Amino acid sequence: MESGVQSNISDWTRLPEDLLVAVFGELEIPDLLRSAAVCTSWRSAYRIFRRLRLPSPKHSPCLLYSSEACGPDAAMLYCPSTGATFHIPMREPGLRLRSLSPIGSGHGWLVVADEISNLHLINPLTGCHAALPPITTFPSVEGSLDDQGNLIYTFSGKSHEPYRLPAVESRDMYERAVLSCSPSAGSACIVLLMHEPFGELSFARVGDQRWTQIPADDSTGIQPSDAVYSTADGLFYVVRSDGSMHTLDLNGPNPVTTTIMPEAAMNSEWADKYVYVVQTPWGDLLQAWRFRDYSEHADDSNYIDPPVELNMTELQLYKVDVHGQMLVKVDSVGDHALFLGYNSSMCLPINDFPGLKPDCAYVTDDSYDYVNLCKFFKRDIGMWSIAKQTMHSLASTSPPRDPWLNWPAPIWIVPSLL
Template sequence: MDVPGAVRSGAVCTSWNAAYAAFRRLRAPSPRQPPCLLYASDSLAPGAAALHCVATGATLRIPFPRAPLARRPLLGSGHGWVVTADEASNLHLVNPVTGAQAALLPVTALHNVKMGTDERGGPAYTVYDEPGPNSKPPIILEIGRAHEYLYHRVVLSTSPSASRACVVVLLHMPMGKISFTKLGDDRWTLFSPCEGTGLPWKCFYKDAMYSDVDGLFYLLLINASIVSLDLNGSSPVARMILDNVSGTGTRAKYLVQTPAGDFLQAWRLKDYVDSPTPVDIPQEYMDEEEGQDPYVELNTVDIEIYKVDLHGQKLELMKGLPDYALFLGFNASMCLPIKDFDGLKANCVYITDDSPEYVNLLKYNRREVGIWSMAEQSMSKLVDVAPVLCPWLNWPSPIWIKPSFL
């Protein structure tokens, strides 16, 4: 059974509820879970969250733990857990199905972030650049909004239920910074580019992933180069495995591994368009935030998929993925065989918004959630699942997860 179906089974009758409770108590895994869209839905209940299974079309209401999802930005997901930021921009890991939580180290545990004051003397975070003669002045970030500028990607090696076996890699500002920690550590460890580490100096990273095949993390650079990152030993080791990629442009880039172990890169081109129907933006938000436009939307206009040829040190443009479906966004990118998931569309890319500028600065504008057909080179919408039109097109930006009880 998929996770939403298993949860519903507990409401059938007393005996089924007992079976469901035993299943949960035994912490039995639920293999081959189809991806679900996690989104905030006040239409279901104030502060409620919902999971929509794209394979079955089922929607499950879930009570988001601690704080309503509408006030918790979603910054990453993996192994059935999501990464959120609290009112102080500290990171937390949450399993939205079970309600289990794990707090990551505070933002001030990063090597370049300290508690300071803003121009009015109020509390704020001070983010420092590298020391040296050419270092830039520190950046002052409002505590409640630091997550909008500080965090780029958050990647998990395994479920946080595995405790210290779970390694968290964080891509953060300033450009090119990589820090990591294990659950239970007392600090974030900076892995900074320098001689001998194998990391390119001051290069922006677009995406990161963890491979269950070899136990390594992989980093995707803005120029489409790939770096492997081994955090299994006493000291981190990086190695450039794909370099000198030309003609990469400025598209959003994602790194994903197929079930066979091959690496793919997805390049996503977005463009701002004018919507025929404006959104309602509260006047106080219009007054506080410059550049608000109720008509603007950021839409995907093209997606290209490349197979990574590590032996030939090149990228091969693919015409399609006839046996697979991709899931892209703030989530850990997924490539899933459609034969294992009835209801998934072949040769398609399921996408959500993940542009920090659009997501965080235009919070009341519509989010993009849809299915890009590689064959037709066009976008289609997900089927509406609630009485309110497109209930997931609000803030925070929805995210793909593979639900888990672990």
């Protein structure tokens, strides 16, 4: 009897390889990654699945962060849709999350600056990596060694006196980066970079040897705030902190910039807000104005920086009416959720991800001055209710003073194996 029972037990390691590959296409990313560790035959099927570049289900944005628990060579992903947290190794030799400064994410990839301020593209799930042109290929940057043999950069320009910075501090010049598509597409992927010293725009394709700076004029030379790439027309849409918007066409031999929206006139508190541009599933462009303010907190020996915090105080939404040349106030995104931060801004239907809350903005800290200067401070991270204009903590995450809220700044990423 006992032997008969044993004979009826299914041996999951003997499932046909083609059936396993088909099943893997239906799994969520965490389950898919774990499947490769089941046994030799499952690992083989997983490799075939990866080699065939088969799609997997839509994945909710996850918060990528570091913590003391995962060590210097790994990262953690927290999914607000499912409440799951899982551990991922950082496989690229020499690139540890703790030493990197994320300035953008899109299509499952990160844009990060290393300790000598060079930029890289990394897929944290697959370990794939692509180097971007070095910082010294910007027209105004030169590298040299100081008297102690330390690498420094000299920044020069027509409108300011040359100044020098240590290599690791020079990455503070990067404000954010936006991708046109997955870097796995090679040279079809364009990285649009917003950077200092005076709010320039530069770009590079995967495989380029140098950064190409976009000539500054009234459209592009005054503090670009955010950008989004449209697959519908192949253009970048760039928004500035004054609410004005411009399209950027990088498909020809020379960049072409077109103004599509003048400066907004309904709010004068420019210094206290950050402006995002968001594409909606129904075809509109939105501007999201995130207001923040500094507040004092009680002295605490666990903090290294001065006793101030930067906290979100308000979120205003506007529909971009290009034909009417105006911004139209929006009070809700209905059964959708926004994701705002260093990531490419997103508006997602919660029907695709039932665990997400409707009419909310999931936000991370992306004030690059505050993030870089106050590396060991509490980060402004949470779920913002658009209706109530209040912040709520993310469920199932660490308390706000745990290390993952400090450095590097946590960032939203949509997991992808492509």
